[in-house]
Amino acid sequence: MITIGLDMMGGDYAPLEAVKGASAFMAYNKEEVHLVLIGDEEKLKLYLDGNSMNPSTYSIVHAAQVIEMHEHPTKALKEKQQSSIAIGFHLLATNKIDAFISAGNTGAMMVGALFSIKAIEGVLRPTIGAYMPRENGTLGLLVDVGLNADCKPENLNQFAILGSLFSEHILNIPSPKVGLVNIGEEEGKGNILTQAAYPLLKENKQINFVGNIEGRDILMDKADVLVCEGFTGNVVLKLAESIHDLTKRRNIQDEYFDRFNFETYGGVPVLGVAKPVIIGHGISGYTAFKNMINIACRMMKTDLTGKIKASFS
Amino acid sequence: MITIGLDMMGGDYAPLEAVKGASAFMAYNKEEVHLVLIGDEEKLKLYLDGNSMNPSTYSIVHAAQVIEMHEHPTKALKEKQQSSIAIGFHLLATNKIDAFISAGNTGAMMVGALFSIKAIEGVLRPTIGAYMPRENGTLGLLVDVGLNADCKPENLNQFAILGSLFSEHILNIPSPKVGLVNIGEEEGKGNILTQAAYPLLKENKQINFVGNIEGRDILMDKADVLVCEGFTGNVVLKLAESIHDLTKRRNIQDEYFDRFNFETYGGVPVLGVAKPVIIGHGISGYTAFKNMINIACRMMKTDLTGKIKASFS
Numbered sequence: 001m002i003t004i005g006l007d008m009m010g011g012d013y014a015p016l017e018a019v020k021g022a023s024a025f026m027a028y029n030k031e032e033v034h035l036v037l038i039g040d041e042e043k044l045k046l047y048l049d050g051n052s053m054n055p056s057t058y059s060i061v062h063a064a065q066v067i068e069m070h071e072h073p074t075k076a077l078k079e080k081q082q083s084s085i086a087i088g089f090h091l092l093a094t095n096k097i098d099a100f101i102s103a104g105n106t107g108a109m110m111v112g113a114l115f116s117i118k119a120i121e122g123v124l125r126p127t128i129g130a131y132m133p134r135e136n137g138t139l140g141l142l143v144d145v146g147l148n149a150d151c152k153p154e155n156l157n158q159f160a161i162l163g164s165l166f167s168e169h170i171l172n173i174p175s176p177k178v179g180l181v182n183i184g185e186e187e188g189k190g191n192i193l194t195q196a197a198y199p200l201l202k203e204n205k206q207i208n209f210v211g212n213i214e215g216r217d218i219l220m221d222k223a224d225v226l227v228c229e230g231f232t233g234n235v236v237l238k239l240a241e242s243i244h245d246l247t248k249r250r251n252i253q254d255e256y257f258d259r260f261n262f263e264t265y266g267g268v269p270v271l272g273v274a275k276p277v278i279i280g281h282g283i284s285g286y287t288a289f290k291n292m293i294n295i296a297c298r299m300m301k302t303d304l305t306g307k308i309k310a311s312f313s
Numbered sequence: 314m315i316t317i318g319l320d321m322m323g324g325d326y327a328p329l330e331a332v333k334g335a336s337a338f339m340a341y342n343k344e345e346v347h348l349v350l351i352g353d354e355e356k357l358k359l360y361l362d363g364n365s366m367n368p369s370t371y372s373i374v375h376a377a378q379v380i381e382m383h384e385h386p387t388k389a390l391k392e393k394q395q396s397s398i399a400i401g402f403h404l405l406a407t408n409k410i411d412a413f414i415s416a417g418n419t420g421a422m423m424v425g426a427l428f429s430i431k432a433i434e435g436v437l438r439p440t441i442g443a444y445m446p447r448e449n450g451t452l453g454l455l456v457d458v459g460l461n462a463d464c465k466p467e468n469l470n471q472f473a474i475l476g477s478l479f480s481e482h483i484l485n486i487p488s489p490k491v492g493l494v495n496i497g498e499e500e501g502k503g504n505i506l507t508q509a510a511y512p513l514l515k516e517n518k519q520i521n522f523v524g525n526i527e528g529r530d531i532l533m534d535k536a537d538v539l540v541c542e543g544f545t546g547n548v549v550l551k552l553a554e555s556i557h558d559l560t561k562r563r564n565i566q567d568e569y570f571d572r573f574n575f576e577t578y579g580g581v582p583v584l585g586v587a588k589p590v591i592i593g594h595g596i597s598g599y600t601a602f603k604n605m606i607n608i609a610c611r612m613m614k615t616d617l618t619g620k621i622k623a624s625f626s
């Protein structure tokens with residue numbers, strides 16, 4: 001039995017979309033997953049009432065407080081110990097749940113992941129990635145997308161390992177190709193960081209390094225894991241998100257550009273922390289919640305955390 | 314009379330597209346511009362033969378060599394002194410021409426601009442930008458897009474001044490809004506570089522600083538001049554270029570996304586060097602050549618270089 005904790009109060013459409021997402025997931029669940037729904041019990045019962053979820057497949061943990069989207073992460077986590085996020089991390093840290101998912105305050109989720117769960121030994125900096133849709137229907141993984149704005153070469157090298165393991169075991173890409181996001185294709189090109197990271201990646205036997213990739217390759221399938229520091233990654237992710245908004249606003253109907261709807265992917269786990277933590281987009285809809293529960297399940301079933309530990313031991 | 318030197322051998326479609334571009338420009342030219350066409354005289358005469366250009370409006374300077382696209386810039390410039398690029402910079406340095414344009418080897422053009430023309434006094438690092446098309450029909454300027462992969466805060470502050478002057482005088486945007494490309498909207502957010510650059514930009518009385526902008530704002534009109542180091546800028550530019558390729562490949566017809574065709578813009582000048590130098594895209598077509606001559610003209614007529622000198626004096 002896998003026990004997954006879900007913050008029902010996080011995200012712009014909470015708790016309704018969280019309830020719908022949990023329900024959609026449970027419709028296909030073969031009794032191997034138990035959901036722990038964390039949030040305002042009274043509200044949750046109200047929303048759950050009209051729902052078809054089998055009451056034996058979930059339990060509710062009451063949270064009297066909510067960390068709002070714009071609160072200061074560290075301060076809020078400290079002061080709102082009865083918030084759904086604080087309770088979620090407490091449950092995770094004390095093994096009451098196996099994984100924790102929230103579409104709430106991103107900063108608070110990161111602080112919680114890094115300080116109440118901590119990094120896997122050997123991981124200098126946990127990271128967070130984002131999917132990049134490709135024309136061939138698959139997903140690339142851009143990593144880091146904002147958790148680490150300033151990086152050392154060794155950080156990029158570790159992101160490559162973490163991203164490769166996620167890509168292989170969760171996205172089912174065997175021997176994922178790792179590309180270093182850079183300016184210029186040849187070895188030796190780039191800024192100080194990428195020039196220094198290149199040889200580390202090249203010599204890293206744990207990954208399938210294919211060399212530098214440029215901005216034009218990010219949406220292509222030249223590499224499956226696209227490694228960069230979190231500054232560039234975050235700018236790229238948000239630019240890609242805006243492309244989706246633009247295509248929608250301009251009534252462009254296209255199967256591929258529809259997949260730029262990052263709301264549906266539901267977030268990528270914080271990679272490199274000791275337990276599965278998934279941070280969703282604030283505007284997560286029910287598909288996103290369903291997908292996040294799915295990813296948490298796959299992480300547990302494939303023992304991704306164990307595989308990461310083994311890689312860094 | 315403005316004398317503009319044009320490298321006829323640079324770019325993938327040289328010299329045909331260069332000839333067509335020069336001719337298209339000259340059709341509207343009111344005898345105030347004289348073109349100096351630099352390249353293989355025999356070839357040029359062949360292409361110019363069927364052309365309607367008035368022979369008194371241009372002259373040909375023979376160049377026996379060509380620097381190919383993938384040659385090493387410094388080495389090629391040194392060894393191929395009879396190349397069109399080397400001759401162009403020689404003409405520019407000796408005041409035989411007022412401005413020099415090429416769609417040839419980008420590296421050789423940069424080396425030429427920085428070493429044979431040199432930076433304006435006070436400009437720590439000349440820069441090169443790129444247009445970002447916005448839905449409202451105007452162009453933003455992303456600066457730097459690759460000339461300076463590693464930057465100090467003061468470099469970004471200078472890019473803001475250089476970009477503002479270009480945006481105001483060449484793109485006709487009065488008091489252009491300057492945004493710092495960053496992750497997070499509030500002051501204090503970002504990586505070490507942007508955190509340190511923010512106060513410099515804020516206190517800079519020469520620019521209209523509007524604060525941080527995120528990846529999602531790059532294609533919007535939140536800011537007219539988008540300041541970043543050349544690593545992020547280059548990744549963003551090439552990603553944006555790939556969006557155009559994708560929309561074309563997917564047969565998406567859209568007025569806005571059509572404007573992502575960076576080939577037509579024809580390149581942005583190297584800002585901060587002592588004389589107008591414009592580096593075109595390798596795949597420049599005749600519209601790009603025509604536009605580059607136009608920009609060089611505007612730079613001369615508005616005395617952009619003089620205005621930059623005044624700003625940095």
